[in-house]
Amino acid sequence: MTPDVIIDIRPFLAVGVSMLAALLIMFSDKKPNVREAWTLIAAFLKVTIIFSMLPAVWSGQVYEYTLFNIVDGIGFTLKTDAAGMLFAGLSSFLWVLTSFYSIGYMRGHHETHQTGYFASFAVCMSAAMGIAMAANLATFFIFFEILTLATYPLVIHKRDQEATDAGRKYLIYTLVTGQLFLAGIVFVYVVTGTTDFVAGGILSKDMAPVWVLQVVFFMMALAGMVKAGMMPFHGWLVSAMVAPTPVSALLHAVAVVKAGAFAVLRVVGYVFGPALLADIGAAQWLAWLAAFTIIVSSLIAMKQDNLKRRLAFSTVGQLSYVVLGTCILAPLSLVGAMFHIVAHATMKITLFFCAGAIFVTTHKANISEMQGIGRQMPFTMTAFTVASLGIAGMPFVVGFISKFNLAMGALQMSQPLYIAVLIASALLALSYLMPVSFMAFFKKNEHGDFQSYGEADKMMLIPLMITAIMAVVWGIMPNFGGHFFDLATMAAQSITQSWIGGAW
Amino acid sequence: MSQHFPVLIAVLPLAAALISPLLSYINRNLGKWLVLTAIGGSFISAVNVLLTVLSTGTPIHYYMGDWPAPIGIEFVLDPLNATLATLVTFVALMVGVYGTSFLADADWLKTAGYYTLYGLLTAGLAGMVITGDVFNLYVFLEISSLACYGLIALGGKKSVLAAFRYLVIGTIGASLYLLGVGYLYGITGTLNMADLAERIVPLLNSPAVYIAIGMFIVGFGIKMALFPLHGWQPDAYTFAHPAAAALIAGIMSKVPAYAILRFFFYVFGADSFVISTGLEIMGILACCGIVLGSVMAIAQQDFRRMLAYSSVAQIGYVIVGFAIGNVYGLIGAVLHIINHAFMKSTLFLTIGGVQYRYGESNIYKLGGIYSKMPATTVAMVIAAMSMIGLPPTGGFFSKWYLVLGAMETGQYLFIFIIILSSLLNAIYFFRVIEQIFIVPDAKLKEVNKPKGKLELPWQMVLPILVMGLGILALGFWNEPIVTNILNFALPEVLLR
Incomplete structure (x- = not known):
């Protein structure tokens, strides 16, 4: 067509x-x-x-x-x-x-x-x-x-x-x-x-x-x-x-x-085109490299104390989801890959916005210094937590939808190994992002560092609230506003049309 | 009147240059403006000829003194050299206007000397491009060369030695060309290019032709600083008079490359064994030159010296285009002649601007220039991007055609070299960009304080911006140039 x-x-x-x-x-x-x-x-x-x-x-x-x-x-x-x-x-x-x-x-x-x-x-x-x-x-x-x-x-x-x-x-x-x-x-x-x-x-x-x-x-x-x-x-x-x-x-x-x-x-x-790549087997290699990146980058992310660096390694891993989904070549994984562009963007921009807001307001860049910061900046840290859960793939947050489709695509191509990678990566994501929220909300601030600071400036707070809300809205209604999920489906269909008829 | 436009391209600056000392004696400015007006007239003539050639689609033949070829001297203007004549005169005009502020305080003799030489250089370069006579080409080559030696010698203390060195080597090059012409005249009995092209066909495999071709390669190789004959160039470019350096660097080495194109593809025909071997050898030398020139450029501390070595590399692109030898290769080569004329001139104009205002051309003293001279910086950055070959600047597109041509004929070595050269270019130009934008202000002393609001006198800002933005324009409108002018001129060559 x-x-x-x-x-x-x-x-x-x-x-x-x-x-x-x-x-x-x-x-x-x-x-x-x-x-x-x-x-x-x-x-x-x-x-x-x-x-x-x-x-x-x-x-x-x-x-x-x-x-x-x-x-x-x-x-x-x-x-x-x-x-x-x-x-x-x-x-x-x-x-x-x-x-x-x-x-x-x-x-x-x-x-x-x-x-x-x-x-x-x-x-x-x-x-x-x-x-x-x-x-x-x-x-x-x-x-x-x-x-x-x-x-x-x-x-x-x-x-x-x-x-x-x-x-x-x-x-x-x-x-x-x-x-x-x-x-x-x-x-x-x-x-x-x-x-x-x-x-x-x-x-x-x-x-x-x-x-x-x-x-x-x-x-x-x-x-x-x-x-x-x-x-x-x-x-x-x-x-x-x-x-x-x-x-x-x-x-x-x-x-x-x-x-x-x-x-x-x-x-x-x-x-x-997927037909040619499946034939010459080149995409397979790229998919393996992506899977490798997903796991290893998550492991490295856990060791980073600087918040932005931790998020950077998380980005490295999450971007490989898109590459992985593309290279699995299945219709559903292509949908997942393209929708993950939307999903990851919404979640990661929230996380970076939060990191920036914390940095400008309190001049803290390291996670270990953020004890109890959630008391002073509740909105920022709530947004951070929502986005973190999304990165880990929790249902009702936008990350779930893309990962679900990626997993389905892996099944379509009978590649269960990639599903294992996805699950492992979700657990790893929890283990490197949740400690930040834990630190912020549940640790006592022993030095009393943050008493003089309040919530971030409105110019920063409102954008990060909006992206966090969008992450949830798109997690429940992926077509809200931009029809992004439909667009991803259309694109995936057109790519695989000539190969396997685009059907699933 | 209009039928005389072809000859006016060369004659106007030539005549003006010869009269200008006299007028300068009367009033310092008269001679200067005469030469500039003449170059402007020459530019208008070239544009006119270009438009005529493009609209009629047939080359214009102009016979000097109405003596028909092959006896008389003939100027032949087809789309290819009409384009180049326009380019030569345009750059000469821009650089001429730019030069006026350098000579604002000079006495009448120096002004007269400079503009006489400048007019002669322009006349020689334009003449080389438009002539259809091999001996006449030698005459114009010598006119431009002698003027160039003079302009380099005007540069200052160290320049005399550089000029002398260039004079010795350059004269050897020109003499070799003349000897080659002698051989050709000896076996064919003609000096007219079109006539020569016909008579040479049965003789192409004779030793005399081999020797002539070898002499052309060495002779023009010296003139365009093809590796390993480039030794004179770094000093000459570094110490040349800053007002004229842009024209010398941008055009001077490109015109011999055009002469190679004219001889090898139009006169001899690239399908013969000896020419294709010659081109292959030149292609290999060009590759060496590209790598060596780029590496040497990285090692330089003086901006102009770096540019000189970069010219050794860039002329290699043009020769590689010839060596590829298909339509795309030639389009790439000719487009690169045009692009490189713009970008190298722009770079010399900008560093000349910095020299004018701060008397400094060391790369490591450029810190903070961007806030002091924004327009110059913009032009410099555009030109640098073009040298690296990044879109959407003009330099990308000549590279595109070269890679396309090499890919079509399967000459992967050339692709590798071109890509490598882009990356080496990136190293030495981003080094400059880092200096300009990152390093703290170098606290230079102002030598010449600009009077108005502009960072430099308008005579300098205007050419800098026109040439700099011209690089972008060449990038955006390269397709019309290729389809209307080059495509129209080049395939005819390959059909032979």
Whole structure:
């Protein structure tokens, strides 16, 4: 079934609005209030534009627009299909919340270089939208590299030695794999004569020897794996936690890392296709690596005392769920993988928001110092606890739905081992996140550290309450607001349509 | 009038350069403005010719003094060299405007000398591009080279030695080219390129042609600083007059590369054994140059010296494109000539700006420049991204076509080298970016204080921004360039 195509420039407007905002932010360097106004206006405009496309996409149509040709024969084309809508809708929604939170955080923390911060942030969001909606590999790659570059200023934000090293590490990881990705894209273009994303894949087995296809698959998947922080390529993500917390929250838990997972999804589902990958057995390896990452990262997370680092390792593990679900190749696991993009984003952004709120209010970054903090900051810590339970996969929180589908998909493919991995990881998640809540609510504060502090600033508190509430709402009604679950199902169906008829 | 546009491209700056000392003697500014106006006129002529060629679709033949070829000298303008002539004159115009502020306080003799040389350089480069006569090419090559030696020598204390060194090596290169032309004339009896292309066909496997081709490779190799003939370049670029360095670095080494393209693909034809062997050898040398140039660039502390080594690497991209030898390879090579002219000029313009204001070009003294010179920084960052080859800047797209061409013919070594070079480029340009943005203010002393609100005089800010944003424009609109101009010019070559 080919969906109806609506020729409409809205995808480009969604990308352009924050690019423009970045320019305006640069020029309003001296006036912080005007500068922040641009961020908020752009965030609201973007979310409006994206969600105005939702009804049609939900009913099976596709928005498409070609601005001009990038290179001979390849258009600079954006296309809002179900998978793209899911990622774009989610990121644009969370950007609104993060914008408010950022303002509260950056001002509360008296950060320097705020203009560069907000401008880079806006460019990052443009790039994320472009990645979500790119219609072909070339367009995808352009936004992928823009995202790499725009994140760099955010990583080096503190301008000290640690930040410089983190920035270098980040660039080495992402630029090297980006170049390999480029070579892979050129290979696909030469072999197939196109770079368009087609649900079910554009490559087939007769186009090149099997080992070549396997190598190219890894070259392309590697770029996604690095951005998604899969082991053993997770080093940059942990170092990058030196960035301000809103960056960790939206970019290093949602936009950038999810862009990596999304790249794997596009490569698996729309370039190679599940049929070919099942045949050449390349996805299997990636799935094993993902399973390995899930377990090991959880074990490492338990040892971290710095809250942000613990969350970073948790992100590493959770992102591998998406990769795992994608690489199991079953229809239901694909649904689970895509919905986990939504689920993990909502939960992890809550956790990071909480970590940031604690840091700005009390200047504590280590878990061992957070005894009794729940008495002073009850709302923050309640949100934290809800999100933690969701990460562990408790029913009625959004994480359950994605994990349930992942497990079902593993069964579809008769791979019970992955179910064991999922269960083990859930228990591990409980054991590294629950102690924080325990520490906060049940330990006595012996030093009397927190007497002078109250709840976090409203600019930070309200966004984190909203995301926590959304985690519960989506856990009960996964289609609330954005129809994200339906979108995931539609995308999974279209990917597996040509292979096993998309049925389950 | 309009039928004389082709010749005006070269003649206007040539004539203006020769008159300008006299006018400068009367008034310091007259000679300067004459040369700049002439280059502007030359640019307009080039654009005009380009538009005519594109709309009619046939090359323009211009016969000097109405002497028909092959007896007279002929200028041939097809889409390819009309584009390059436009590029040469445009960059010359921008850099010329930029240079005025460096010479604001110079006496009449220095101003006159500078602008005479500058006009001659422009005339020589434009002439090399548009001529259809192999001996005439030598004449323009020498005009541009001599002017270039002079401009390098004007740079300051250390520059005289660098200029002398370049003069000796460069003259050897030009002489080798002339000898090669002598061999070709000896066996074919013609100097006209089109005529030569016909007469050479039965003689392609003669030793004389082998020797001529070998001499061309070495001669042009010296001129474009192809590894291992690049020894003169770092000093020459580092000590060249900062006002002219952008034109010398951006264009000077690209025009010989164009000459190689013209000879090997249009005159000799790339399908013959000797040419394909020659291209293969040059391709290997280019790969060595890419790696060595990039590694050496990483080791430099002076921004201009780093850029000079990076030029050794970047000319390698162009040669690799020739060596790939299919349509995509050639598109990539020519696109890279254009892109590199923009990005290397931009980088020299920006560092020239820093030199103008703070008298500093050491990479490790650039801390905090971004807040003092924002426009310069923007242009510098764009150019650096383009050098690395990151989208959406122009540099990405030439790389794209090169990789595409290499992938099509299965020359994976070239893909590996191009990717490696991107990463090495990333190392030395991100080092600069770290210096600019992270390292605390270097507390430089201002040498020249800008008068108005701008960070530099407008004559400098304007070219810097135009060239810098031009890199982005080349990225966004590379497809029209490729389909309308290059695609139109190049496949004809490969059909031979």
